Amino acid sequence: MKPFKSRVFLALAVLTFVSHVFASSHREAPITALDRSADITDWYAFVSYDHPDRVTIILNVDPFLEPANGPNYFPFDPNVLYEMKIDNNRDGMEDIVFQFRFQTEIRQPGLFTGFAGGINGIPPITSLSGEGSAGLSLRQTYTVYMVKNGQSTCLSCGQTLYAVPSNVGPLTMPNYQTLFKQGIYSLGNSVRTWAGTADDPFFIDLGATFDSLNFRMGVGGVLPPAEDADDTHNYAPDAVAGFNVNSIVLEVPITMLTVDGQLHNSNDKNAVIGTWGTTSRNHITVRRSPHRDREYGPFQQVQREGNPLINELIIGTGSKDRFSMDQPKNDAQFSSFFLNPVLATLFSSIGIPVAPPPRTDLLILAQYEPPICPGCGPGDTGPIADMLRLNTGIPPTPLGSQKRLGFIIGDSAGFPNGRRPIDDVVDIASRTVAGILVNSTLYGTAVGDGVQLNPEGYGTTFPYIMPANSGRNSVHIGPGQAGCAGDPGGICPTN
Ligand SMILES: [Ca+2]
């Protein structure tokens, strides 16, 4: 186990009371901490910045992929069913499901590594298929199906989709950006897909967070106004910097998702969809050494993610596996967790004013209601269900005008109206739990970890993520190392 992971593991083991607090969903539940390829790290859904008639959905799995970790790097698990689910009639049950399955081939079985180039007569890898792909020994293809009204439709059939491998290094993959772009596939009807290893867009000062909320900024993690207003620099080290993640990205027309197949303005309740991602495995695994395992039986859900907030900040550790494996429509069983969230108590104990329970304001994350669904009346809320709700009638905020604090400061195309890679979920979620939506004057303390952005940047167009970090040449950012503003030499604080 690597030192970094050891530290994370220790923090998880010791600080069980905050173990699920912030870390997006990187190893947050007991079962998925042991089943990393089925571990959903993050779930995003937003109206495409440059196609306001489409929605982009991102399902990220398999946390903390160290880019140098050869020789096999990070294939998707062919035994996992990866799904994106959409509720479009407010009953908390899926109406449309996009299913992804991966297959692995070993094209150079005599080779010691999954990827080679510029060595032993093998040319550098410049293509996912055909000429220039010979060194791509461990190669994955994938299929995409859509299930709607009980009918399963193959969206990928007729072409071969290749997953983009991790960025091994410049000798093996001299123009990785080209491979990244080759992974974009049009499936017809304005549907596009991309799958592969990418930079993890999530950002957080994980070490400070797990040190019992020992943030480095100000007193008790309260950002000074100038820093809080700065969306362009980090003031604390991003613990996820330089790590990769496995990413599945899908872009579909909004008309493919709404209940009646139409576009709606933001005041129409039918503009709002509920979204979540799941991973599942077969009911039975039979071990047959020295032969491969065999998988049998219907799929069983391993994990789900809708809002990063509810999964991470609200559900108690003892209920987390049950939460992971259950359906959103059954989430009323967990309602006590968010009507009186433990995290609010923690904030209160370090001097941050918090709204008193019961916290019915947090129900906007679990039900269809204003302000995310202004067209929803009392009869439209649906069951308490953790889904990332997206009002498809709210146009995307142009790239230069997007704010990391999203919806809570008026950038209404940001979390918790859907979620974009730019959204600073740690800060938004902290402030939401404190009660900023109840009263922004009383409970609007600028809680934050000082990490404001993904140091690897953001994609400006589909697939909106950044290429994987280089195995040979990428670095991480820690306390005392370069990568932060505000200190001489851009050194991240150790305080
Ligand atoms: Ca439904």
Ligand SMILES: [Ca+2]
């Ligand atoms: Ca990153």
Ligand SMILES: [Ca+2]
């Ligand atoms: Ca932050």
